[in-house]
Amino acid sequence: MAPKGLDYELLNENVKKVQYAVRGELYLRASELQKEGKKIIFTNVGNPHALGQKPLTFPRQVVALCQAPFLLDDPNVGLMFPADAIARAKHYLSLTSGGLGAYSDSRGIPGVRKEVADFLLRRDGYPSDPELIFLTDGASKGVMQILSTIIRGPSDGILVPVPQYPLYSAAISLFGGTLVPYYLEETANWGLDVNDLRNAVSQAKSKGITVKAMVIINPGNPTGQCLSEANLSEILRFCYQEGLVLLGDEVYQQNIYQDERPFISSKKVLMDMGPPYSKEVQLVSFHTVSKGYWGECGQRGGYFEMTNIPSKTVDEIYKVASISLSPNVPAQIFMGLMVNPLKPGDISYEQFIRER
Secondary structure, X not given: OOOOOOOHHHOOHHHHHOOOHHHOHHHHHHHHHHHOOOOOOOOOOOOHHHHOOOOOHHHHHHHHHHHOHHHHHOOOHHXXXXXXXXXHHHHHHHHOOOOXXXXXXXXXXXXXXXXXXXXXXXXXXXXXXXXXXXXXXXXXXXXXXXXXXXXXXXXXXXXXXXXOOOXXXXXXXXXXXXXXXXXXXXXXXXXXXXXXXXXXXXXHHHOOOEEEEEEEEOOOXXXXXXXXXXHHHHHHHHHHHHOOEEEEEOOOOOOOXXXXXXXXXXXXXXXXXOOOHHHHOOEEEEEEOOOOOOOOHHHOOEEEEEEOOOHHHHHHHHHHHHHOOOOOHHHHHHHHHHHOOOOOOOOOHHHHHHHO
16 A cells, blocks of 8 residues: 555654654653653643642733623623723723634734833833734744744754753754754853854854854743843844844743843843944844743743844745734733733732732
């Protein structure tokens, strides 16, 4: 009998090459032990609610009302839900084209993208264009979207930190590119030396590899560090000199537990540097509702913001995003609530701060 299309030997070789430790052999073995009755604490991936973290009340109230809008017509809704949750649910429903069951724009709901842009302006002090913000099904989907756009084949290399979150090695392998490692220096607070970056690029070139992009994970995963402003400036200069797009994985920016090294975004440092860097360096930054005090991993909400990316390239990214029609709409509401949080004086503010 002739082999069939999904027989193992006929599969895409890039799929078979993928190694993804987060769901790899250790995870599969742990799942087997769990089925045998063993108690397993899964720490292979940041998944706070699975380890007992309670969800924040206010965003769940808002999304519950958006999911069941008939509750808003109930005369007793004010006995079950606070007025600010009711108002916010009505706000988000007014932004959709038919509630949470309707597709949104492939980039995400325009009103939520505007809320993300406003958040970025408050955070960095520089304006952000909602047209250059795409909402995604978690940051991982955004990372894969951008990597798939960059990588043409095995001669395209991506600089990735070691240690790293294995999304990058897996996705680069899946898309047929080449991972070019650079090593973080543990004794220097997990910082990096630009000379090591230059050596990594030189070695890649000697093997016929064109390095096209550099990944930074800031705050670090799994290393936990925040890169200093000076280090970020060096990285951005290096990207300018080498013509690299910088991919800034900033999903842990709420997980800061010390004051001496705050989180500073790549976008802020880039804009502070001024021309030619602020006008030339290509930057894509990623964020999510999965980490920080939200920990809403299962909701699959994220975004990426593009800086200095040519308009024709943005059009191509939009075209590919359109294949999936729409990012997860309830998660877009979670994202809006994260970037536009409750303010002092709001009815639910005190409870929100306590829970946070």
